[in-house]
Amino acid sequence: MKKYILIISTLFICQTAFAQSAQDEAFKAYSENGKLKFDSKRGHVLWTKKHPDKEDKDRQCSTCHTKDLTQKGKHAKTGKVIEPMAPSVNKDRYTKLKKINKWFKRNCKWTLGRECTNQEKGDILKYLTQQ
Amino acid sequence: MPNKIINKVVIWDLPTRVFHWLLLASYLLAWITYADNRFLYFHVFVGYIFFGLLIFRLAWGFIGTHYAQFRSFAQDWSSVTEYLKGLINGKAMRYIGHNPIGGYAIFAMLLLGFIISISGLLTLAGEEGHGPLQGMVNYSVGIASHSIHEILAWVMLLLTIVHVLGVIVESIWHKENLVWAMLSGQKEAAAGTSSIQGHHLLALSISMVVIIVTPIYFNGYLKETADKLYQPYKGPVLPDNASWRENCSECHIAFHPSLLPARSWQKIFNTQHQHFEDDLDLDDETITELLKFHLDNAAEKELTEAARKILYYTPENVTPIRITKTIYWEKKHKDIDEAYWKHDKIKIKGNCDACHLDAKEGTYEDSDMRLPELE
Known part of the structure; x- marks a missing residue:
């Protein structure tokens, strides 16, 4: 039994460490050699900022992910359930740099109609990781 | 007499x-x-x-x-x-x-x-x-x-x-x-x-x-539960791929390659930067693997009845990129009441698993189908 507790807690620590390193790497990359500083308040504003699409319907991050990040979201088109964004309830979030970059790219293009700037990405990530 | x-x-x-x-x-x-x-x-x-x-x-x-x-x-x-x-x-x-x-x-x-x-x-x-x-x-x-x-x-x-x-x-x-x-x-x-x-x-x-x-x-029906509905017929075990499951089920269910002809998959992966409304932006390695899996198991392989029929009904000069726009799909779903398409669980026609119990396996057996309850 003790052995399992040890293994499980080690796994948790590892995961947190991984998450930390993935996030650190992301922030480092977005900071453009330390030039940019990130702020979760700005990230929060961006999260709910409205962007009209071609049909003049508003798109925002929270369209799919909801405003309460501890809740499950829903894909705007397909209705597919999206796991919560807040790492406090979803430990898997922001543990892989590749995924962080992939989703920023794909979802910024859908929501804003363009890729996000490093400043925007850093701010949003700051906001998200604090939830 | x-x-x-x-x-x-x-x-x-x-x-x-x-x-x-x-x-x-x-x-x-x-x-x-x-x-x-x-x-x-x-x-x-x-x-x-x-x-x-x-x-x-x-x-x-x-x-x-x-x-x-x-x-x-x-x-x-x-x-x-x-x-x-x-x-x-x-x-x-x-x-x-x-x-x-x-x-x-x-x-x-x-x-x-x-x-x-x-x-x-x-x-x-x-x-x-x-x-x-x-x-x-x-x-x-x-x-x-x-x-x-x-x-x-x-x-x-x-x-x-x-x-x-x-x-x-x-x-x-x-x-x-x-x-x-x-x-x-x-x-x-x-x-x-x-x-x-x-x-x-x-x-x-x-x-x-x-x-x-x-x-x-009918024993299976007597023992079924709401979250595990009985599937009387089990289809064949179809070829699987972890990258397909992971990447293709992020926004919708992972549609099995057998549901479209090879030329359709070719087109879908060629246009991955305009994948319906999204830019998939998958890396070359992932694209190569996914494309191979899809071409290897496309409708032409006739892995299921659905594959055969979708292929049979698709004219050779047509390259559908939506399964729900194929002639066979439309033919099979034309009698379904409009109310079902608006159902919360269905929402879009591509949510096959809302009714097909074996949609994730890709087998689409005739009897493994239940329409959700309408309000």
Whole structure:
């Protein structure tokens, strides 16, 4: 039994460490050699900022992910359930740099109609990781 | 046959009567359930009952009681012509058992019943890959059997109508209720005609077999739970790929490659930067792996019935990029009420798993389909 507790807690620590390193790497990359500083308040504003699409319907991050990040979201088109964004309830979030970059790219293009700037990405990530 | 009617005797033994009405019931249920794929498992069940009853009747035709025996209603040609003449003159003879024409009609129906049963089993094996003959016949045999099954079912319906008309005409003609005779077994007969043996125990056994096998066959439905609905037919295990499962199920369910032709997948992956409204932006390594998996298992491989049909109905110069825009898909879903498409669980037509219990496996078995409850 003790052995399992040890293994499980080690796994948790590892995961947190991984998450930390993935996030650190992301922030480092977005900071453009330390030039940019990130702020979760700005990230929060961006999260709910409205962007009209071609049909003049508003798109925002929270369209799919909801405003309460501890809740499950829903894909705007397909209705597919999206796991919560807040790492406090979803430990898997922001543990892989590749995924962080992939989703920023794909979802910024859908929501804003363009890729996000490093400043925007850093701010949003700051906001998200604090939830 | 003497004309003086004296007493009531039992003509139809109980097993024959039970056979008759159970055959009718299974036959009608088969008609009711044939058109809707969702009822395939039920249709096949009543088919088994139908077939089993016919096998019993075949044996009973040799070892049964007098009027149930084939030799008693396979009459010679002169009786047939005489009966026909009588029919035309309006003075048809009364027979206690089957009349000569009726007797041959019964032979025709029994024969048709057997061919319908066997062609049904061949269809089930060839087209669906199920049933006792699965693996023994290929798809084209299945298709051919399906045509035979359908055509003969119609012929049998025609014969059934003739049979019922005959019963009505004779009942009026001879002022006796032949339907009641098949229920009670009794008919009025001349003196000296004796009742046949009832064979009640055999009839009870036949009924018991039907009563016992029914819950066994449908056992899975009795044990299903709301989150694990019963899938009566398990499709083949299709080729799988971890990258496909992971990448393609992020925004929608992972549609199995077998659901579109290879050229469609080629187009979809070539246009990954405009994947409907998203830019997938998958790296080269992922794209290469996914494309290979999709091309290797595209509809052309005919891994499932759905794959074959989607391919068959798609014109060669058309490259669909939505499964729900293929001709076969539209054909199969055209009767679904608009209200279902607006259902919370469905929302878009691509949410196959809202109704198809095996959508994630990609097999799309006929019976593994449930429409959600409408509010």
